[in-house]
Amino acid sequence: MTADVENAISVTGLTKRFSGRTVVDDFDMQVPKGAIYGFLGPNGSGKTTTIRMMCGLLTPDAGQGACLGYDILTEQAKIKARVGYMTQKFSLYEDLTIRENLDFIARMFAVPDRRSRVTETLADLGLTDRAGQLAGTLSGGWKQRLALAACMIHDPQLLLLDEPTAGVDPKARRDFWDEIRKLSAAGVTVLVSTHYMDEAIQCDFIAYIAYGKKLISGVAAEIPKMIGLSTYRVTGPDITALETRLRAEDAVAQVARFGAVLHVSGTDAAALDALAARMKGPQKWERKEAELEEAFIYLMSGAADNFSGAAA
Amino acid sequence: MTFDFSPGRFLAVLSKEFVQMRRDRITFVMMIGVPIMQLLIFGYAINSDPRHLPTLVEMADEGPITRAILSGMETSTFFDFQGVVTGPGEGDRALRDGTANFVVVIPPDFERDVLRGLKPDILVEADGTDPTAIGGAAGAMPGIIDTAMAATLTGPLATAARPAAPFGVTVHRAYNPEGETSLNIVPGLLAVILSMTMVMITAVAIVREGERGTMETLIATPVRPAEVMAGKIAPYVLVGYVQTLVFLILARALFGVPFTGSPLAFFVGFNLFIVVNLALGFLISTVARSQMQAMQVSFFTLLPTILLSGFMFPFAAMPGWAQTIGSAIPATHFLRLVRKVMLKGADLSDVMGNVIAILLILLVISAIAMRRYRQTLD
Numbered sequence: 001m002t003a004d005v006e007n008a009i010s011v012t013g014l015t016k017r018f019s020g021r022t023v024v025d026d027f028d029m030q031v032p033k034g035a036i037y038g039f040l041g042p043n044g045s046g047k048t049t050t051i052r053m054m055c056g057l058l059t060p061d062a063g064q065g066a067c068l069g070y071d072i073l074t075e076q077a078k079i080k081a082r083v084g085y086m087t088q089k090f091s092l093y094e095d096l097t098i099r100e101n102l103d104f105i106a107r108m109f110a111v112p113d114r115r116s117r118v119t120e121t122l123a124d125l126g127l128t129d130r131a132g133q134l135a136g137t138l139s140g141g142w143k144q145r146l147a148l149a150a151c152m153i154h155d156p157q158l159l160l161l162d163e164p165t166a167g168v169d170p171k172a173r174r175d176f177w178d179e180i181r182k183l184s185a186a187g188v189t190v191l192v193s194t195h196y197m198d199e200a201i202q203c204d205f206i207a208y209i210a211y212g213k214k215l216i217s218g219v220a221a222e223i224p225k226m227i228g229l230s231t232y233r234v235t236g237p238d239i240t241a242l243e244t245r246l247r248a249e250d251a252v253a254q255v256a257r258f259g260a261v262l263h264v265s266g267t268d269a270a271a272l273d274a275l276a277a278r279m280k281g282p283q284k285w286e287r288k289e290a291e292l293e294e295a296f297i298y299l300m301s302g303a304a305d306n307f308s309g310a311a312a
Numbered sequence: 313m314t315f316d317f318s319p320g321r322f323l324a325v326l327s328k329e330f331v332q333m334r335r336d337r338i339t340f341v342m343m344i345g346v347p348i349m350q351l352l353i354f355g356y357a358i359n360s361d362p363r364h365l366p367t368l369v370e371m372a373d374e375g376p377i378t379r380a381i382l383s384g385m386e387t388s389t390f391f392d393f394q395g396v397v398t399g400p401g402e403g404d405r406a407l408r409d410g411t412a413n414f415v416v417v418i419p420p421d422f423e424r425d426v427l428r429g430l431k432p433d434i435l436v437e438a439d440g441t442d443p444t445a446i447g448g449a450a451g452a453m454p455g456i457i458d459t460a461m462a463a464t465l466t467g468p469l470a471t472a473a474r475p476a477a478p479f480g481v482t483v484h485r486a487y488n489p490e491g492e493t494s495l496n497i498v499p500g501l502l503a504v505i506l507s508m509t510m511v512m513i514t515a516v517a518i519v520r521e522g523e524r525g526t527m528e529t530l531i532a533t534p535v536r537p538a539e540v541m542a543g544k545i546a547p548y549v550l551v552g553y554v555q556t557l558v559f560l561i562l563a564r565a566l567f568g569v570p571f572t573g574s575p576l577a578f579f580v581g582f583n584l585f586i587v588v589n590l591a592l593g594f595l596i597s598t599v600a601r602s603q604m605q606a607m608q609v610s611f612f613t614l615l616p617t618i619l620l621s622g623f624m625f626p627f628a629a630m631p632g633w634a635q636t637i638g639s640a641i642p643a644t645h646f647l648r649l650v651r652k653v654m655l656k657g658a659d660l661s662d663v664m665g666n667v668i669a670i671l672l673i674l675l676v677i678s679a680i681a682m683r684r685y686r687q688t689l690d
Contacts, residue, residue, distance in 0.1 A: 057531055080533060091528045091529040093328070093524075095335045096328065096331060107320060108530075108535050
């Protein structure tokens, strides 16, 4: 594998099967260095498995690639030493104190000058006074901040965050994203999986995965164009009744409601224009640029929940 | 993949494990407290040679011979006379409700018939629902009666006595002259205590990482599986050493169990036994998905360890198939080794057979465990 100077992650054809079921199917992805890359998809779509294969925690059944220039099949140890991986569930030791947890992780990575590094991290977190508190007694938001600090303790070049904000309150989520942007500005590449749309919008690049297959990927702002969605913004009276009628129309791929506003989207622009002309009534129809929000609702409605069956 | 073992990471896992062990008060207390309690309870409570069993007498006749027999029974310490049956059916009732283990029935005209040489029968009714309880006492009856007769039927009456056998039999209870049950139970207990704590604690400690999700954190670090295993298991080996030390001190101080054999033989055997139990715990951890399951499976292995290893019941008394199962249990061989070393003064060459048996079991368990571990790695 030749070292890829542009990309932190570059994989092709990744495939993983668990007892006969294909969980990830022929997956390609390029994550540019220094980017915040959003990894989206419904539950069970294979996000976690893909992340694990990319950082050498799981061996793919097929495919190849490099992470930080190291082969994901043969150089897992080198990758692990340079990657920070934050799991979906809090997975530090609840029966160790905050300091003990950080110290343990630092020892695992053989962090130089360990003691001062741990003390420094505690100060950055604002947890110096509570260093002796058991990690299990922290609130959800604090646990997540501690987990982030723990996976940053060895100064990784790449951060893999697996649904880091699941079950965390909005304020803590905002703070968390501030932190992520700070790290990204400092040159750390961040790959983050999520199913919150407001988080996806903060990413530079996005990949959408469903049923173990990548449906789309690219620069976040270009995703709606790539899907080819045209959207109308509809306001006015009796919007609920209109919504029901619009759903039955073939030209309409989706109707998303934002308060008193309907966003009506379709992939066939001409058909949608014709519909808009036909439907004009008491409501006001305005052509608008399709945004990431519509794009995601569109993608998600296509691939509801991957546990519900249906082969891809 | 190259094999590199980082002492730094191993020590980190080790010290983390010690901190967790210290925080988990109940488990910590159990590790030391349970062995002591078991030693005290089993050591003092279990007695396979029961004495002073409640006995009733139904006397249809009375005389010097009867009195001699009864007093002979009482002085044997096997029987404790609770009283005399007065009405019909009272003896049966006492046996049935358990207030008496024995009812001794002296038939009518017993004294006269003895003197006439009619060989009358004394009936000793025993509660057979508990063979162990009555076995010793029932076995001692003929001897007691012979002694009583010999003392009473002297002079002209001697013809009525049973002629003595032309030879004598002396049973020499080697290694345990007083037949103390504790000398049998206590050394065997070490096998049970170590089996119980080592298997369960190892299985639970490993499964815990997976169940709490912390294994994910571990595998995302550069730590090697061997470092995790060694770091997690080493503290429990130490626990095994502490348990054994406590055991040896208490066995000597409270039960007077001697240690007559070679310390080297003991040391080799017990280290091997600890390792085999850790391997078994490791195997269980590859099967169990939760700490609860690990505990249940560990308990499942504990029962045969107690019942089929020869700890509670004589190994030789079991049918062939049960002996086969028993031979596959490491505790069977370890408790033989401990008994040999502590009581019989064995040295390493005497226990080589047991050592090899444990080694074989270890090989089999490790092979299965490693296979299963590889499968569950991904």
